[in-house]
Amino acid sequence: MACKRGALIVLEGVDRAGKTTQCTKLVESFREVGRAVHLLRFPDRTTTIGKLISSYLENKSDLEDHTVHLLFSANRWELVPLMKKKLEEGTTLIIDRYAFSGVAFTSAKPDFSIEWCKAPDVGLPKPDLVLYLQLSPAAAAQRGEFGTERYETSSFQQRVQGRFEQLMDENSVNWQVVDASQSIDEVHDNIKRLSLSALTAAEHQPIAELWR
Numbered sequence: 001m002a003c004k005r006g007a008l009i010v011l012e013g014v015d016r017a018g019k020t021t022q023c024t025k026l027v028e029s030f031r032e033v034g035r036a037v038h039l040l041r042f043p044d045r046t047t048t049i050g051k052l053i054s055s056y057l058e059n060k061s062d063l064e065d066h067t068v069h070l071l072f073s074a075n076r077w078e079l080v081p082l083m084k085k086k087l088e089e090g091t092t093l094i095i096d097r098y099a100f101s102g103v104a105f106t107s108a109k110p111d112f113s114i115e116w117c118k119a120p121d122v123g124l125p126k127p128d129l130v131l132y133l134q135l136s137p138a139a140a141a142q143r144g145e146f147g148t149e150r151y152e153t154s155s156f157q158q159r160v161q162g163r164f165e166q167l168m169d170e171n172s173v174n175w176q177v178v179d180a181s182q183s184i185d186e187v188h189d190n191i192k193r194l195s196l197s198a199l200t201a202a203e204h205q206p207i208a209e210l211w212r
């Protein structure tokens, strides 16, 4: 490659693990050291597909479970051209949730296999690093009440956590588990260190394909 590409860094974890806070802080710290960086989040609720998803999550509409799974995946695919362009230009992408949330949340529903759930996301740009913010259900409960969106119950979130743990057993993806019970600054320091080394490792490698 002519120029160094950016890295694709994903933050995953159950609700209230601090993903959004940490994504923002990571972007700020990359900017401080002069790195080109761009923040994305999935679902991206601003697109036409994203609006359907948002209405479903807010319980304003109902969608059949397979259908909504495919919409979440389509919402990633529609951003792939932008993602590739940014990465090739040398911009690092920090992403708040990705296909792993897709699989963990749908497969936490009855009668969905992990294998079926992964299929539509096979071939997406593969993250160079997936940071899993780990927080116990008890510690999550201390962070306050759940919101009112779909999936925001402790029983469902515990099932989701179990599915994330199954996904993490695969070593084709570079998972790094971060203890999210620490202070915001401690978590940030860990994430920053792991991200900077992923960035250096990614620079001379082509963008790979997820689960392929």
Ligand code: FDM
Pocket: 042, 043, 057, 072, 073, 097, 098, 099, 101, 102, 103, 105, 106, 150, 151, 152
């Ligand atoms: N979610 C998110 C899914 O069910 N599938 C997906 O593919 C993705 C990316 O949507 F409950 C769920 C996870 C969470 C909700 O919430 C999105 P936030 O607060 O916007 O991250």
Ligand code: MG
Pocket: 015
């Ligand atoms: Mg949420």
